[in-house]
Amino acid sequence: xxxxxxxxxxxxxxxLDGLADVADGFGAGQDRALVAMRDSRxxxxxxxxxVFAVLVQVSALSLTIGEHRGTVSIVVAAMxxxxxxxxxxxxxxxxxxxGLGALVARTVxxxxxxxxxxxxxxxxxxxxxxxxxxxxxxxxxxxVTAVAVGxxxxxxxxxxLVRYLGGVTGDVLGALVEVTATVTLVFMTLNIxxxxxxxxxxx
Numbered sequence: 347x348x349x350x351x352x353x354x355x356x357x358x359x360x361x362l363d364g365l366a367d368v369a370d371g372f373g374a375g376q377d378r379a380l381v382a383m384r385d386s387r388x389x390x391x392x393x394x395x396x397v398f399a400v401l402v403q404v405s406a407l408s409l410t411i412g413e414h415r416g417t418v419s420i421v422v423a424a425m426x427x428x429x430x431x432x433x434x435x436x437x438x439x440x441x442x443x444x445g446l447g448a449l450v451a452r453t454v455x456x457x458x459x460x461x462x463x464x465x466x467x468x469x470x471x472x473x474x475x476x477x478x479x480x481x482x483x484x485x486x487x488x489x490v491t492a493v494a495v496g497x498x499x500x501x502x503x504x505x506x507l508v509r510y511l512g513g514v515t516g517d518v519l520g521a522l523v524e525v526t527a528t529v530t531l532v533f534m535t536l537n538i539x540x541x542x543x544x545x546x547x548x549x
Contacts (some may be wrong), residue, residue, distance in 0.1 A: 399524050419535075426500075500526035
């Protein structure tokens with residue numbers, strides 16, 4: 347709980363706020379989504395989304411701590427969440443002409459996104475190798491696969507939200523960070539079967 351709270355504090359709750367606003371926009375319906383997202387008040391959908399996301403994150407991190415890979419898991423999840431936001435700024439248009447979305451939409455070149463992705467994968471692989479859960483190839487495979495799964499989840503969400511809202515906003519980027527990090531963290535709770543790990547270690 348302290349680990350998840352620390353992440354929220356370091357970002358001043360910006361990404362959780364984005365998740366809440368996107369959920370409220372979805373609850374308001376497509377025609378009123380952008381208006382609802384710009385409303386500073388927290389609605390029922392937003393509150394539920396934040397509570398659910400935090401509960402899942404805390405539960406998943408608790409499981410990874412029990413498997414002696416909590417630090418690696420939270421680092422990989424945080425990196426993958428930020429990568430999802432970076433990738434969303436490659437080609438997606440802004441949903442409206444003002445705000446953070448208008449400032450960052452289409453500002454990331456494909457080669458920059460590729461370099462960011464490669465860097466995240468490299469750090470994840472290294473972190474997986476040195477984690478306390480054996481520090482073997484299986485840990486690296488788990489971490490890199492978690493990055494891939496989280497990135498795919500973020501890409502699917504971005505695609506849906508761009509179609510639903512007409513583009514990206516600052517709230518969309520925040521929601522992408524939180525959802526992607528959550529999916530990545532949940533994946534990190536999974537254990538690679540022993541026979542697979544032995545096979546990977548002896549190749």
